Every structure is written in C-alpha cells, then in structure tokens.
Amino acid sequence: xxxFQIAEPGESxxxxxxxxxxxxxxGTTNSLVATVKSGLASVIPDAxxxxxxxxxxxxxxxxPPVVGYDALAGQSSDPANVVVSVKRFMGRSIDEVPYxxxxxxxxxxxxxxxxxxxxxxxxxxxxxxxxxLRELRMRAEAALGGELVGAVITAPAxxxxxxxxxxxxxxxxxxxxxxxxxxxxxxxxxxxxxxxAAEGVYAVYDLGGGTFDISILRLSRGVFEVLSTGGxxxxxGDDFDQRIFCxxxxxxxxxxxxxxxxxxxxxxxxxxxxxxxNHGAAPIVARLGSGEVVDLELTxxxxxxxxxxxxxxxxxxxxRALRDAGxxxxxxxxxxxxxxxxxxxxxxxxVGEFFEKAPLNNLDPEKVVALGAAIQANLLAGNxxxxxxxxxxxxxxxxxxxxxxxxxxxxxxxxxxxIPVARAQEFTTFRDGQTALALxxxxxxxxxxxxxxxxxxxxxxxxxxxxxxxxxxxxTFQVDAxxxxxxxARETTSGVEASIAVKPSYGLSDDAIARMxxxxxDHAKDDTARRAVKEFQVEAQRLVEAIRSALVADGDLxxxxxxxxxxxxxxxxxxxxxxxxRHAIARCIDELESETSAFAALRMDRTIRDAFSGKKIDAIxxxxxxxxKGGET
Amino acid sequence: MDFNVDHFALFGLPKKFRxxxxxxxxxxxxxxxxxxxxxxxxxxxxxxxxSMQWATxxxxxxQTLKNPLRRAAYLMLLAGKKLDVESNTAMPxxxxxxxxxxxxxxxxxxxxxxxxxxxxxxxxxxxQMKCRYERxxxxxxxxxxxxxxxxxxxxxxxxxxxxSEIDDALxxxxx
Numbered sequence: 062x063x064x065f066q067i068a069e070p071g072e073s074x075x076x077x078x079x080x081x082x083x084x085x086x087x088g089t090t091n092s093l094v095a096t097v098k099s100g101l102a103s104v105i106p107d108a109x110x111x112x113x114x115x116x117x118x119x120x121x122x123x124x125p126p127v128v129g130y131d132a133l134a135g136q137s138s139d140p141a142n143v144v145v146s147v148k149r150f151m152g153r154s155i156d157e158v159p160y161x162x163x164x165x166x167x168x169x170x171x172x173x174x175x176x177x178x179x180x181x182x183x184x185x186x187x188x189x190x191x192x193x194l195r196e197l198r199m200r201a202e203a204a205l206g207g208e209l210v211g212a213v214i215t216a217p218a219x220x221x222x223x224x225x226x227x228x229x230x231x232x233x234x235x236x237x238x239x240x241x242x243x244x245x246x247x248x249x250x251x252x253x254x255x256x257x258a259a260e261g262v263y264a265v266y267d268l269g270g271g272t273f274d275i276s277i278l279r280l281s282r283g284v285f286e287v288l289s290t291g292g293x294x295x296x297x298g299d300d301f302d303q304r305i306f307c308x309x310x311x312x313x314x315x316x317x318x319x320x321x322x323x324x325x326x327x328x329x330x331x332x333x334x335x336x337x338x339n340h341g342a343a344p345i346v347a348r349l350g351s352g353e354v355v356d357l358e359l360t361x362x363x364x365x366x367x368x369x370x371x372x373x374x375x376x377x378x379x380x381r382a383l384r385d386a387g388x389x390x391x392x393x394x395x396x397x398x399x400x401x402x403x404x405x406x407x408x409x410x411x412v413g414e415f416f417e418k419a420p421l422n423n424l425d426p427e428k429v430v431a432l433g434a435a436i437q438a439n440l441l442a443g444n445x446x447x448x449x450x451x452x453x454x455x456x457x458x459x460x461x462x463x464x465x466x467x468x469x470x471x472x473x474x475x476x477x478x479x480i481p482v483a484r485a486q487e488f489t490t491f492r493d494g495q496t497a498l499a500l501x502x503x504x505x506x507x508x509x510x511x512x513x514x515x516x517x518x519x520x521x522x523x524x525x526x527x528x529x530x531x532x533x534x535x536x537t538f539q540v541d542a543x544x545x546x547x548x549x550a551r552e553t554t555s556g557v558e559a560s561i562a563v564k565p566s567y568g569l570s571d572d573a574i575a576r577m578x579x580x581x582x583d584h585a586k587d588d589t590a591r592r593a594v595k596e597f598q599v600e601a602q603r604l605v606e607a608i609r610s611a612l613v614a615d616g617d618l619x620x621x622x623x624x625x626x627x628x629x630x631x632x633x634x635x636x637x638x639x640x641x642x643r644h645a646i647a648r649c650i651d652e653l654e655s656e657t658s659a660f661a662a663l664r665m666d667r668t669i670r671d672a673f674s675g676k677k678i679d680a681i682x683x684x685x686x687x688x689x690k691g692g693e694t
Numbered sequence: 695m696d697f698n699v700d701h702f703a704l705f706g707l708p709k710k711f712r713x714x715x716x717x718x719x720x721x722x723x724x725x726x727x728x729x730x731x732x733x734x735x736x737x738x739x740x741x742x743x744x745s746m747q748w749a750t751x752x753x754x755x756x757q758t759l760k761n762p763l764r765r766a767a768y769l770m771l772l773a774g775k776k777l778d779v780e781s782n783t784a785m786p787x788x789x790x791x792x793x794x795x796x797x798x799x800x801x802x803x804x805x806x807x808x809x810x811x812x813x814x815x816x817x818x819x820x821x822q823m824k825c826r827y828e829r830x831x832x833x834x835x836x837x838x839x840x841x842x843x844x845x846x847x848x849x850x851x852x853x854x855x856x857x858s859e860i861d862d863a864l865x866x867x868x869x
Contacts, residue, residue: 211735441732452723506862539746
C-alpha cells in the first residue's frame, strides 16, 4: 500500500507517542487483524506466519476453547462443539437461521437471541465471536508489544441494529475498546481510494462467506461519502457451498446424512468451489461413515448453472442501491471487488456484465477490509500524520420505523440517511389519566410490522396524568456514528423526562450478560479485573490531557469560576488515578465530564465560527456567479 | 456559530430556492470535517456528545437543502407556511383524479409483477417533477409568488409520494 508518510519537521510522531490501534475484519469464514506501522498498513500474521484466522471456535470440557485452524482440525470428529460461521447467528433468533437442520449444533431458543449448547456450556453467538476477537487481540498485542488503545471492528453494511449491537458487545467482552464500527465496503473503499488516489463514484461489491453488501460511494478530495448501500445478510460464499452439497446428495443419491458426514461433505464442497476458480472441473471424493464412497466430478458449467439464482440474487440489491443513489451504471467509474467469494469466475463475469466494465481486483479481496479498518483505527486513535485528513460519511442501511395502529409501519428515519442522524416524533395519550405509552421500534423496508425486524419495545412511564390528547411526548431517535440507535423521550408540556425501559428483541438478556461476565472472569487467560482498572486509568489520562490542551487553546471562553471547577475536577481525577479503585476513577471521570460539557459546546461553536468567518466574501462571490448562470433546481 | 440558526445561514448560503449544489457540498464537507465524531474518537464523553449533536445538525441541514422538495417546503416554513400533503385537500379535482389513476396503475403493475413498467413509470414521474421544479424556482426566486408556489409544492409532494410508492413496489417485487 502506498501509505508511506513523511512527517514534517517539528510534527514527527515520536515512537513513544504512537498509539497502538488495530482494524479487525470479523468475517463469517475468516477473520483478520491489521495495523499501521510507520505509515504502512499490514495484516498481522500468527506465529506461523498465517495471515487469516479461521472464524472457528472449538469448545472443550474443562479446558479453554481453541480458535482458528486448531478448532477446524477438530471439526470432523467433534462437529457439535466446533462453531463455524457464527456471524450468521449474530443478533438473530433461532427461527431466522436457514439450513439449521443440516447444521451439527444443538440450538437453544432464547426469549430473543439464540444460543448453542456445547460441552463447555451454553454459548451465545456474542461469546463465540468474543473468543475469536480475543484471539486476534492477543495476537496483535504480542506482535506490537503493548496493550491496544482501541480497535475499529468491521461489520457488513447491511447489518441491522441488533447485529451491530451484538458485534460491539462481542468486542467489549473480548477486552477491546471499540473506536468505531465500520462498514466493510466503506473500509475497503478507504484502502482502495487512498492507495489509488481515486476520485469519482465507485461501487464496492462485497461477497463474503455469509453476507453480501453493495455500497455506492462518491470519493472526492479526501471525503468518502456513502451515497447508498444495500445487500443481503443471508447470502454469501457459504450458500455456494450449500448448493454444491445439495447437488452431491442428489447426484450420488445419498440417504439422510449423519452430522459428521454432512460436515465432511460440506468441506469437500468448499474445496471444490475454490478449485473451480482456476480449473474447469473439480473432483469430489469422500468416504462416508457407512463405508459408502462418493466419487463425482463437478464442472464449471454445472457449478454456474446450480448457482445462477444466487448470482442473480446479488444483482437485485445492486440495482436498488443505484436507484437510491439516483445514479445509473454509466455514472460508476469502477467496481471494487471485496471478499474471497468474489474470486468465483461466474461472479466476476456477472458483475462485469452488469456494470459494463471489468471489476477492479488489484487489492487482495480477503485483506482489503482489514487494511482499511487499520488505516481508520490509526486515524481515530490520534496518530494523525500530515496529509491524513480524509473523512468517512456513512449511512444507515435499513429504515427505522414505529408500529402504528393496525400493524403498519411509520418510517421515522429512511434508509441511506447519512449518520449520525436524529428524528423527533410527537405522540400523545389516548385515554384520560394515561401514564404509560408503549412503542415498538422496527427496522426494514416493508409496510407491515410483521415483515420487518423487531428491534425493541420501549415503554414510557411516569407521564403526568392528563386528559386524553393533552400530553405531548417527544420521542427522539438518535443513530450514532456506529450506526446504533438510542431512544429518549420527554413530556414537553410538563418537562417531565419520561423513563424508558428498553427490551431489545434480539439483545442479550440480563441473565446472559451476568453469566458471560462471570465466565469471562473465571476463564480469562489474562487478568480481566486488573485490565479493567488499567483501562480506566488510560481513559482518565486521555481525558486529563484532552482537557488540559482545550484549556490552553480556549480557556478564555470560561468564567474564572467555571475554570476553577474544571481545575478541581482534574485534581480529583488525578488523585483517584493513583489508586486501584476503578469505581472511584469512573466517578471522577463522570464528574469531570459533566463539569466540561458546557465548555465542549462553547469550543465547538468557536471552531465552526472561526472556520467560516473568513468565507463570507467568497460565498457572496460564488453566489453572484451561480445566479448569473441561472443556478440549480 | 449559533447551533440554532436556520439551515441557509448555517452554510452561509442565501435564503433562495436556487442554490449552488457545489457550494452546498463544499460547505457541508468543510463543516463535517470539523464536527464529525471521527474527529473526536479520542475525546471525552462531553466532546463526543457535542460532536454528535453538531454532526447530526449539519446532516439534517444538508439533507434538507440538498433535496429540492424539502428545500422548498423549508423555505415555506421559514416564511410561516407549514405545508402538509396529508391534510391538504384544496387541490384541483382533475389533479387529484389523475393522482388516483396513477396510484392505481402502480398497484396494478405491482400485482402483475411488471418491474420494467414500474421502472419506466418511475423515470417518467421523475421527469415531470423536474419540469415542475423549474417552474417552482421561478415562482419562488423571481416572482416571489408564494400562493402559486405553495400549489406547486403540494403537487410535487403528491408526485414525490408516488415515486416512493413505485419504489416500495419495486422493493416488494424484489423481495
């Protein structure tokens, strides 16, 4: 990657100031961790030099789990305890998992999210993902020689709120501080765009192991603006394996298979798929538990034929994303291919035909997401070198709405809105003296609640009793830069802040969280409690430094009294930091934060005013020129 | 800069319907470079919160001014006219009848799974909207005729709703 940077004199990033940050691509089939060292992004390999970590976890009785290649090695003998493709289960209920009858797992339906019974106890998909992320964190810390300040974790652009929340939870359980959840195609576009100094409209076609994303971006002078995104979070390379698997069963006229045989045949199917990338035909030979031998040959023609509908299925979201962006194929300058599954020749051909141009394959489709995430992590961690002034503007992939009378959906925030975004909606009571109100938040594009995904039910309580229709309850939906939703409400006539109880439909129950915390404390290889104190100390130090430099720059905005209070908040926090009581540190952080919130608002006002004060004349001149041209409508 | 100024003032643009899209884009990007949460990833919670509020505010202003229908409705709102397509029934009968016929045509095409027809219809309506926007620009900026402009905005709101219905139909057919 052409990312060598030469620091200007006087602003060189001294080695001791370089903060260790990584980008993690948490994939369905494989995961990677990457970092930026001396201005160069690279994937961190394991001790044996292998860049990929298979996203597989094997649970054992009384022993810690094994992750990656070692876990895969146990797949044939112990399929029920080797969890693969767990990304497909993130933020899902059991009813939403396709082909689960052909999977070797013992599923347990929860009140919302599903979980798996293993020999090491019940595991949620969040925990399995956390085990993968923990492995990557330890790999990175060993390679970089220190603790990470944070990580950018990628997620499919088309992931809904429940899936994103699950991903963020997994990172937290793995002991990672999440700098940002970044959409996979956006990460790829960043790596590609910086590497090629690309300008114009680009499409990113990202077919991973279990998810498909299409994003349309406009790259212009360091701004990566996502115009629209679409996809299918149940479509990926795994489905192509599944088609081969079904073809084998039919062609060899096999009877229902044991879970060991099924797993073995699926592995053969995957190998055949990969073989076909560079060959016209692939042999499929397998000996089943019964002694029966499968011996078939799969040709490229047959493979293309049995997967035609899957390929076509990826083009529908592509058409829609283009329409949402208000663009046509001719507007797209290039199509960046991402994900190992895009190596399949029929995919390359279909994408080339659709966009009427050869797809761009000059970056390793398996690494580009992790590299982009690392580049962004480096920036967010504060290792900004001169010239690093790009900005990513991403969107929410699916509309957010509320259930209204009759099971219909009222859209509150439409899909492809640039984040962060907020909308407020007013509600009222329909009965005299009503003190509570229930809201049902859903995500999706369909008109009926039942066809969308339920994100959660919110209950507003403590509404002052009034006559029907008199209360004015203003509910605010805020989607942050990670694409995560939060909801707040207040009754505006009385000013009463209504309390909100969130019941996420697919989130973790309190019991699950308590159990997971206990498990991670019991089994953690590293000392989680000590780590937690350290994290608070680092956080505190960062806050003190940030406020100190803010006081130097903008201290004149404060009254002597306000300044005095902030200084004393800093002194309290510094005293607490010396101790090992993380609750005390957290309390002092909170106090200092609340003391400085007004100061933060004043500083932002000044930043924006200063940046724009010199521009008025320029604005007027431009305006005159444009009105002579007739302007735009 | 006051957080509560109107969207035009926020970007330093004249309060007109005709806007310079390049200048709007430029101002929007400059402002997000300053305000976006990615610039405050290492900051304390107070600064992160302020940054999210500002970035949200800037996004809202940009989306409102970028979309011509929302921009027109926003200009009307600044002039004290709150427009609502749902509650307004004071439209000429022939226009309403035409709208009903078009919507029926969309529903019919949807039942018949006629994707291509829907796509064509989509582009036809878009084309008609484009002509109406040109008329609207002249009414608002040159003639300052808010009464006629209001009528035009309402018609455009109907058409905009029709476009999103066609879009919903296309999405439903694709599902």
